[in-house]
Amino acid sequence: MKIGFDNDKYLHMQSEHIKERIDRFGDKLYLEFGGKLYDDYHASRVLPGFMPDSKLRMLLQLKEQAEIVIAISAGAIASNKMRGDLGITYDEDALRLIDVFRSFGLYVGSVAITQYTGETAADEFRRRLDDLGIPSYVLYKIDGYPSNIEHIVSDDGYGKNDYIETTRPLVVVTAPGPGSGKMATCLSQLYHEHKRGISAGYAKFETFPVWNLPLKHPVNIAYEAATADLNDVNMIDPFHLEAYGETTINYNRDVEIYPVLKAMFERIYGHCDYMSPTDMGVNMVGNCICDDEVCQEAGKAEVIRRYYTELCNIKTGKGSKEALYKIELLMKQAGISPSDRKVATFAMDVEQQTHAPAVAVELDNGTIIDGKTSDLLGPSAAVLLNVLKELAGIPHETMLISPEALQPITQLKKDYLGSKNPRLHSDEVLVALSISANSDANAKAALEQLPNLKGLDVHSSVMLSSIDEKIFKKLGMYLTCEPKTQVL
Secondary structure, three states: OOOOEOHHHHHHHHHHHHHHHHHHOOOEEEEEEOOOOOOOHHHHHHOOOOOOOHHHHHHHOOOOOEEEEEEEEHHHHHOOOEEOOOOEEHHHHHHHHHHHHHHOOOEEEEEEEEEEOOOHHHHHHHHHHHHOOOOEEEEEOOOOOOOOHHHHOOOOOHHHOOOOOOOOOEEEEEOOOOOOOHHHHHHHHHHHHHHOOOOEEEEEEOOOOOOOOOOOOHHHHHHHHHOHHHOOOEEEOHHHHHHHOOOOEEEHHHHHHHHHHHHHHHHHHOOOOOOOHHHHEOOOHHHHEOOHHHHHHHHHHHHHHHHHHHHHHHHOOOOOHHHHHHHHHHHHHHOOOHHHOHHHHHHHHHHHHHOOOEEEEEOOOOOEEEEEOOOOEOHHHHHHHHHHHHHHOOOOOOOOOOHHHHHHHHHHHHHHOOOOOOOEOHHHHHHHHHHHOOOOHHHHHHHOOHHHHOOOEEEEOOEOOHHHHHHHHHOOOEEEEOOOEOOO
16 A cells, blocks of 8 residues: 555654643643544545554553543434444444543543433433443533523533533543534533633644645545535635634634634633634644655545445435535546546446446556356455455466355355355355365465455445445455445
């Protein structure tokens, strides 16, 4: 994989700037973490070289000073909102994140249930947290938020919220996904801390859009595509331009909310330390790009992937035409189209030739390997075997798993497990390959190539089963599908 981002430089610069921001305030800093704290796969796709756990590794350098508060909205709990990249609900992801953070020695102080209006599902989740020994607090939905500042910054607004007990100078507020109420949690805490005579500050760790990249840089456009369902729009920060004469990039929600935040700070403290929404941020990503051309290409590829993802979301009832139209507009701005995804075009050509579902994978050198549907293998399983052979330098005609070994598995599926599809899925063929590796040198050599699949683009001519989809994600491959249901 071509590298466009210096991850080590990022870890150093980001942690140093956070330390500086802590020193700037008195007793406590509330740091809102935008995006994914632990597994930021979007960042790793558009900034090749960025590790998905970079933010976590950076935070580990501050772990003696930091505690984590996880925010989740009551509405997300009640609606079973899903994390699309992991396929789990926000409440399950909150519990997963707690386990992940604790496994690294980070202190998770509590969970904040935000925008609460009496949701029964949120009450049940709180009972579950209580059973697990995890403190939780409630922040209510406030009438007139965010415009009625006099009401919000009062005992009837933020004052009605629970005061979240924290013990460390750096409080990191993170969440399973956007719209979870992280900023409201921070501001509510500032209000309560001020009433208790505690000097506290606020800063925002928001990776995207990258403030010191051009407005129409593909990395920033890719962020808009990723948040098309939220209708976020990148824009020049007018407050920063006015205050410093410097052009920086932010997005509409932060720009729109800044006058409100400024007024809230002035009401709480009598002044505001920040002259612009960009001022609030702590983001060194733009300073750590080491190959801009690589990142530009990665950003363009991500926009096209988002396009295919939204097509499939619409097919399954989870997407919207408005989001699709937004991504189509972004593709025009970036000067790209779906046909630029060569692996997709290749997969569709194979399907047209074979009249059956096909899957294709593009290697780092531009070579495209296909997987066809057969009596024994589904196209996902076939393409994995073919790619592993290619990477291992094994002739294509070499059999890694004998048909005699595969047939009993298909018989088991069809005759005993009642499966309508006797063909092997990708997980089943990998298990069979690992068994063959004990006695076959070629199978062993192919199996050892699995780590080299990470970061490769893959496209299916039909929407895959959840099993195959999860395998590609676990392997770190970048999957897209045509919005068509597979007919068995």
